[in-house]
Amino acid sequence: MQKRRILVTGGAGYVGSHLVRKLLSRGYAVRVLDSLLFGDASVRELSENADFELMKGDIRHIEDVVQSMEDCYGVLHLAGIVGDPACELKPDVTHAINYEATKIMVEISKYKGIKRFVFASTCSVYGAADDYVLNEGSVLNPVSLYAETNLRSEQIILRGFNGTDVVSSIMRLATVFGASYRMRFDLVVNILTAKAVNERKIKIYGGKQWRPNVHVEDVAEAAITLLEVDASSVDREIFNIGSNEQNYRIAQLGDIVRQCIPGTQVETVSESPDPRSYNVSFDKARHVLGYRVGRTVKSGVLEIEKMFKAGLIENFLDDIYYNVKYRYK
Ligand SMILES: NC(=O)c1ccc[n+]([C@@H]2O[C@H](COP(=O)([O-])OP(=O)(O)OC[C@H]3O[C@@H](n4cnc5c(N)ncnc54)[C@H](O)[C@@H]3O)[C@@H](O)[C@H]2O)c1
Structure with a gap:
């Protein structure tokens, strides 16, 4: 066929x-x-x-x-x-x-x-x-x-x-979030993980904003x-x-990354340049489609850490990983 x-x-x-x-x-x-x-x-x-x-x-x-x-x-x-x-x-x-x-x-x-x-x-x-x-x-x-x-x-x-x-x-x-074949490090979980793995330091801007x-x-x-x-x-x-369980405030995402990558220091800066904050219900996809996610933020952090350990990412600061930096090269 x-x-x-x-x-x-x-x-x-x-x-x-x-x-x-x-x-x-x-x-x-x-x-x-x-x-x-x-x-x-x-x-x-x-x-x-x-x-x-x-x-x-x-x-x-x-x-x-x-x-x-x-x-x-x-x-x-x-x-x-x-x-x-x-x-x-x-x-x-x-x-x-x-x-x-x-x-x-x-x-x-x-x-x-x-x-x-x-x-x-x-x-x-x-x-x-x-x-x-x-x-x-x-x-x-x-x-x-x-x-x-x-x-x-x-x-x-x-x-x-x-x-x-x-x-x-x-x-x-x-x-x-998570590992892919075209990586992006301009996404919140991915960049926090990259910084934690490579610099043992992450910066949280604001922290109260909700992000699913x-x-x-x-x-x-x-x-x-x-x-x-x-x-x-x-x-x-x-x-x-997405899933209801994975609505987090940015500060909570920082905590998850810190727990996954031991030795990570978290610095919080009070102001965020990004005004977005949304706490979202994923009930419709669950009820209508029977859709359930299989991966947690924690599993994504550990998976990205593995990419670094395996040498798959040479320099996470390279422009190719950031849409805004690479786009008009
Ligand atoms: N990544 C996220 O967190 C996220 C969140 C919400 C929604 N989305 C949506 O998911 C989709 C994919 O996002 P992504 O993270 O893979 O982004 P990405 O930037 O990695 O991929 C976008 C792709 O579109 C291609 N493209 C751009 N302009 C084009 C054009 N004019 N003609 C043909 N191809 C063109 C690019 O070459 C690139 O391969 C987008 O529609 C995005 O809005 C992504």
Whole structure:
């Protein structure tokens, strides 16, 4: 039987490079459309796999998108400029990639007869929200261009697929952590761990802000679940992806890292430059999808420590690991 082909945009990125391997191991054929802002090292070894195709291209270019969707069953749309600081660098480019290109993705998906469309949005859309526990119906308060463009893309997708045969779902991801094939050290758990392992010192800015967390492997699992579950329960639905147990204040994340990496000193600076704080409910994904995460923050910290011990990361301060530093090289 012919394998179902899934297009993963942004498949060479931190989340994508993990996800494509999981899709291949689950018996899918995978095509990646990625402009390779961070190179192709994260997926290079997959070039030998007959079920894997890498297409260097841009989601802003209609011809690239049309070609990439040829013979695809589903689309997992992850490509974008990711993170608040990277998005602020060139707002017009961010707007074009994170928002305008979503319209192209939606229109071409309809034209190409795509069956399933899953978009990776972010819990950042909740913004600065004090201590309330937020769910998918809560009032949104995006405080950055990154969050704002993701929110507008959600709306494009919900509206654009209305009344069509394309089953679409939105994942609002918690902040991701853990080892991947394109590492990022501009994510809170990953950078705290890198600093603890390499410098035995971490700095906590503020510390009271809530941040939900999810392992990169659990994100991949969620995306595949949304491709596979009964259409009626997920069509044009939004799901927070993470777990209630892994909503932590930043200071608590610092404590976990300190406990995992003995000898780590924690310095707390009272002010944080980042106003985001959101405590999120993940009940909907649990009840509707039966979704449960398999990894804890602690396991992610230990896994990243292992990467360093194995010599897999030469210099965690290298620009390649930071979206804002590397993007316009
Ligand atoms: N990592 C997180 O903590 C997190 C949290 C919430 C949501 N998300 C969402 O998950 C998705 C993936 O994030 P990530 O952490 O893997 O980011 P990443 O920066 O590692 O990956 C993004 C990928 O998109 C590609 N890309 C950028 N512009 C493109 C374009 N115009 N055309 C084609 N490809 C392009 C890049 O080359 C890169 O490989 C994003 O949509 C992001 O908003 C991530």
